Amino acid sequence: MNIEVIRQILETTVPFIHRSGLKVLDVGRGHVKLRMPFEGNGNHIGTMYAGALFTLAEVPGGGVFVTGFDVGKFYPVLKDQYIRYRRPARTDVTVEVTLSEEEIARITAEAEEAGKSEFVLEAELIDATGEVVAESRQTLQIRKHGM
Amino acid sequence: MNIEVIRQILETTVPFIHRSGLKVLDVGRGHVKLRMPFEGNGNHIGTMYAGALFTLAEVPGGGVFVTGFDVGKFYPVLKDQYIRYRRPARTDVTVEVTLSEEEIARITAEAEEAGKSEFVLEAELIDATGEVVAESRQTLQIRKHGM
Numbered sequence: 001m002n003i004e005v006i007r008q009i010l011e012t013t014v015p016f017i018h019r020s021g022l023k024v025l026d027v028g029r030g031h032v033k034l035r036m037p038f039e040g041n042g043n044h045i046g047t048m049y050a051g052a053l054f055t056l057a058e059v060p061g062g063g064v065f066v067t068g069f070d071v072g073k074f075y076p077v078l079k080d081q082y083i084r085y086r087r088p089a090r091t092d093v094t095v096e097v098t099l100s101e102e103e104i105a106r107i108t109a110e111a112e113e114a115g116k117s118e119f120v121l122e123a124e125l126i127d128a129t130g131e132v133v134a135e136s137r138q139t140l141q142i143r144k145h146g147m
Numbered sequence: 148m149n150i151e152v153i154r155q156i157l158e159t160t161v162p163f164i165h166r167s168g169l170k171v172l173d174v175g176r177g178h179v180k181l182r183m184p185f186e187g188n189g190n191h192i193g194t195m196y197a198g199a200l201f202t203l204a205e206v207p208g209g210g211v212f213v214t215g216f217d218v219g220k221f222y223p224v225l226k227d228q229y230i231r232y233r234r235p236a237r238t239d240v241t242v243e244v245t246l247s248e249e250e251i252a253r254i255t256a257e258a259e260e261a262g263k264s265e266f267v268l269e270a271e272l273i274d275a276t277g278e279v280v281a282e283s284r285q286t287l288q289i290r291k292h293g294m
Contacts, residue, residue: 014196017198050225051202058197058198085227
């Protein structure tokens, strides 16, 4: 896996994400750790804007896809996403998501067989003091090209 | 109500929103109609990025607050938000949300009495052909300053 290529894909391919300044801190098979900078993403009351936190929680779906699945054979679809805001964020915020080898194998097998497979990713968004500022849950689908 | 001031608040106060190019099309008491431009908000497969649609669905909470409530007495808190993506958006997308006079009166009375009041805003995101591309639901709280 070329980590530099994956970093560039996640940080720069979508202009909306690129403008937020989101950074890839770590990446591996089925795994990403990302940071949303506070700088440029605050609101009028000095906390991180809700949409910036949502975007930080959204990108792991793409990160897990490009690191865990055959991008030549499958493509990802975001079906829905829920985010619960627990407390205001006043620092950079990070998120770390891992899809296990067992889950990758199960989803790949189902998508090979049925043409698609759905799974849920849950995440906690954590500020610089270690507090959980938000929790998210996204439903993703992996689909086979040409189906 | 100074419509121009409200337009400026919603479009420019939060840099993250301003960068998206979101526009206020219409505003009234407890009512906003907004547009997210496709330009600048697409992804690598030529559809509007999920986070841009989320942001379009998030701003009505602020719009309904500043037009329907006493901003000197109360402030809004976004508790959670859910968005379901129904089909890809390939054009500008609009959203229109109205909180009724009855709801405004009920929430104001409860917040005056208890210091806070919670309510739910639901919205449909509609593309230029009239198709619903996403549905959202956000839980907001109005809180009294100094409580």
